[in-house]
Amino acid sequence: MDKRRFVVNLVSNFFSAISGVGISFFLTPYIVEHLGKEAYGFFPLSNNFVMYAGIITTALNSMSSRYITISLEKKDIREANTYFNAVLFGNLFISLAFLVVSAVFCLFIDQVLDIPGNLLYDVRLLFIFILFSLVINVSSAVFQVTAFALNRFDKLAFINIISNVLKLGAIILLFYFFTPRIYFLGVTTAATALYMFVANYRLTKKLLPEVRIDWSLFSKNALYVIVGSGIWNSVMALSNVINTQLDLLIANHFFGASGMGFLSLTKFIPNAIYILLGIIVPIFLPEMLKAYANNDMTKLKKTLDLSFKAIFLVVLVPLSVFFVYGEVFFKLWLPTQDAHALHILSVITLVPFIVHGTIETVYHVFVITNKLRMASFWGIFISIFNFVLVILLCKYSNLGVYAIPVGALVSGVLSHLTFTPLYAAYCLQESRSFFFKKIVRGLAGFALLIALCYGWKQLDLFEVDTWLLFVVNCTMVGFVLLMVTFFMNFDSATRANIVGKIRAKVKL
Helix, strand or coil: CCHHHHHHHHHHHHHHHHHHHHHHHHHHHHHHHHHCHHHHHHHHHHHHHHHHHHHHHHHHHHHHHHHHHHHHHCCCHHHHHHHHHHHHHHHHHHHHHHHHHHHHHHHCHHHHCCCCHHHHHHHHHHHHHHHHHHHHHHHCHHHHHHHHHCCCHHHHHHHHHHHHHHHHHHHHHHHHHCCCCCCHHHHHHHHHHHHHHHHHHHHHHHHCCCCCCCHHHCCHHHHHHHHHHHHHHHHHHHHHHHHHCCHHHHHHHHHHHHHHHHHHHCCHHHHHHHHHHHHHHHHHHHHHHHHHHCCCHHHHHHHHHHHHHHHHHHHHHHHHHHHHHHHHHHHHHCCCCCHHHHHHHHHHHHHHHHHHHCCHHHHHHHHHCCCCHHHHHHHHHHHHHHHHHHHHHHHHCCCHHHHHHHHHHHHHHHHHCCHHHHHHHHHCCCCCCHHHHHHHHHHHHHHHHHHHHHHHHHHCCCCCCCHHHHHHHHHHHHHHHHHHHHHHHCCHHHHHHHHHHHHHHHHC
16 A cells, blocks of 8 residues: 555645534534524434435445446456446436435425424434435546546545535524524534535546546446446445444434433434544555455555554544543533433444454444345344344333443444454455454454543543543643553554654654
């Protein structure tokens, strides 16, 4: 992997993620204070409906990058154009169908969801704008593939950063000059979707001018090939939605808008983590695809190993701090809410992620090797198991809203410790223990970080009761954990090489 390109992609994508998370961080307490947690809960719920729609689009878009990247790697521009136009026009057809379905849903939304009467008008408008942004994003999805194929994630990250800045600015203006309304979030989401459509289109024309939009290049056969490969990704997307995106809908049904609103507040940290993963993990996919296309399994495994270390450093280290200081975070962030309950709910939600987060990029193995059928069948089985378990716990246990993350924890850990590592090893023709060793190593490392962080807390150097002290404290303990991770995940030769480069830069 081009180390310079990797660093540029990683840093730019990290700042892109931070800008997106920052909006949610500053906006959530403001909305909860002015509109209440019930109103806020409908915003993440509306975004979940976008995920539901993604089940359909995944069949086409999830594999488009694979075929277009391989075509460009072979220098076959005509084939790349054929796949590009097949995806583009296929998405346009899907978008037209979404327009009709969205209109009907928004018309009868009060028959589907439990919405307080005073919020019905605002929530209906919120969903209208969010679903409109969905149509825009689906129509223009293929324009992000070029930057992916050419490994220019820094360009996509820059567009995301600008989009988030524009979104934040628009929200501030709307909430400042007008009476705060929840549908303002939908308005800004739709506006930024339009900006990203234009920006990604211009980027495609700049990076790869050979790609052109032409109906004569549309090929049903190319469309069938992509959908045929991607249909199993849609099945996996369905299982993912059942596992992670139905929770607010279930909470709305069993515990009303109030229970849904409270559960939605615990989604901030998990969503922030998934945003980071969604930006960090794809960085490694182009190199893995190229290695597989060239039958270079050694390079593929090295890239996988590097991805595991990057995820541990960027994601699991901060999470270890959150596991220990999460209650303090919620006390400062949402002082009017039950910080202890929010912390416990968040931790329960994150436990399955800690298990599979140690080898998160392993899911790319199924895509790269095009062995998705078995993974899809398992995904459906475990998601149905999760859904049934959650429903039973909601109806017959005394756990209340805790039943939802508890059910997900049981099914998630079961899946991540059985099928996923075993089947990924099979796809790579490795021993059954290949990924188990990496999971155990990752979990042991995470447990060590938790212990160190808890020991730091027990020192009680100062009382963490303000944002300034919280940031200072977390920075100090985070630096200690980073140093430990540095020595834990890299051998002496690699450490010496990294330190030498840092010293050289400092001298300059």
